[in-house]
Amino acid sequence: MAIPPECQSIQDQIVLAEGKVQQGLEQLEGTAPADRAALFQQLKSLTTNLHDLQDSLGNCIVNSNQVVGLFGGTATLVIRNQQGSGNIAFSTLLDSTKTKFSLTSFPATSYAVAGMTVTVTKTSGGSGSYANGHISLPLGLHFASSSGVGADLSLTLSTDPPGSPVNPDPLGAVTLVGSGTFHGGGPILDGQNCNVTITGRTFPAA
Numbered sequence: 001m002a003i004p005p006e007c008q009s010i011q012d013q014i015v016l017a018e019g020k021v022q023q024g025l026e027q028l029e030g031t032a033p034a035d036r037a038a039l040f041q042q043l044k045s046l047t048t049n050l051h052d053l054q055d056s057l058g059n060c061i062v063n064s065n066q067v068v069g070l071f072g073g074t075a076t077l078v079i080r081n082q083q084g085s086g087n088i089a090f091s092t093l094l095d096s097t098k099t100k101f102s103l104t105s106f107p108a109t110s111y112a113v114a115g116m117t118v119t120v121t122k123t124s125g126g127s128g129s130y131a132n133g134h135i136s137l138p139l140g141l142h143f144a145s146s147s148g149v150g151a152d153l154s155l156t157l158s159t160d161p162p163g164s165p166v167n168p169d170p171l172g173a174v175t176l177v178g179s180g181t182f183h184g185g186g187p188i189l190d191g192q193n194c195n196v197t198i199t200g201r202t203f204p205a206a
Contacts, residue, residue, distance in 0.1 A: 070203055071200055073201060075087075090107065094130055133166040
């Protein structure tokens with residue numbers, strides 16, 4: 001998950017505290033049992049400090065008014081006029097000003113389309129703009145086909161028609177659409193157009 005700028009200093013302190021705890025554990029392992037009492041107390045103090053910092057970071061993120069959400073829905077791909085679809089899920093982050101929308105996860109997903117199985121992974125992008133439910137999200141995707149060839153696709157997913165904005169804003173039903181041309185993939189995919197439609201709903205993360 002992205003760290004809000006106002007919380008970054010706490011995250012930096014956490015990284016340092018984690019290093020100190022790890023050093024304490026390593027030192028403890030190399031110390032004779034009879035001499036460990038003082039090290040145990042030091043380690044306890046370091047661990048307490050780490051937990052306090054983690055709690056502070058969690059509170060800071062909540063107070064930053066960023067919206068952490070999960071998306072669940074269906075992705076439909078059209079390649080060479082043949083359609084395939086499958087369930088898709090990823091996590092999202094909307095910044096406190098409600099102007100920047102980003103993906104914090106995008107698990108690999110497989111689809112049966114155009115007579116083959118393709119597995120789609122994100123290779124770039126995933127950070128875009130947001131305004132009153134409208135999203136523009138550049139993405140770079142890699143398609144690995146069951147035949148062993150791979151191809152890359154660049155596109156921008158958008159809620160502009162035929163898509164539809166998040167309703168209600170910022171957690172609700174949404175449709176994102178985009179299209180691009182494959183690069184690579186031999187005669188099967190290279191130069192072919194791919195239309196992507198993602199339909200589903202964003203909802204609060206637990």
